[in-house]
Amino acid sequence: DQQVKQNSPSLSVQEGRISILNCDYTNSMFDYFLWYKKYPAEGPTFLISISSIKDKNEDGRFTVFLNKSAKHLSLHIVPSQPGDSAVYFCAASANWRGSQGNLIFGKGTKLSVKP
């Protein structure tokens, strides 16, 4: 049973508009969440993270929102740029505080930003 779900396999957005990527999780023990971006033939690149004690974290054009009661997080990219076109993975960890836990990944959402 998938603990981290990205229900949209793909998303297409016009350049300059907002991209919203969604992620749902089932394990209430998760206390840290991350977004990774992956280009073809490369490893995932860390983008942004959020701990369970926060509900929002912002870094430039990227903002992650966490709704613990709904077990839902989202990544907002604004404005979207063609270089943002990649596969975005949501990941979660249940053992972050004081140690390093393995990450549980969603299946990814392929974002295409059209010029």
Add this chain to the structure above:
Amino acid sequence: GAGVSQSPSNKVTEKGKDVELRCDPISGHTALYWYRQSLGQGLEFLIYFQGNSAPDKSGLPSDRFSAERTGGSVSTLTIQRTQQEDSAVYLCASSFGGTQYFGPGTRLLVL
């Protein structure tokens, strides 16, 4: 600075052969992780090292899979008697108490 490196970048092997995949983590990173990504799937956790010991091997899919880490640095993932379902991208990540940084992966194809 140098990131996580993995070798080989691609490996084609015949069913039944053994393969060894190598990971060089970022210098100073104490934690090292192996994941794999099969076609159309997310990343699947395999094993985690803290220093040279592996406190979590829960993701290894069968006893054909093993991994070791020496000197708190380089790690090798060994797959014995490879099967076609082992075909995937094998990714290594390292961290120092926080975010995991990934290498480019080894693409394994078992014919």
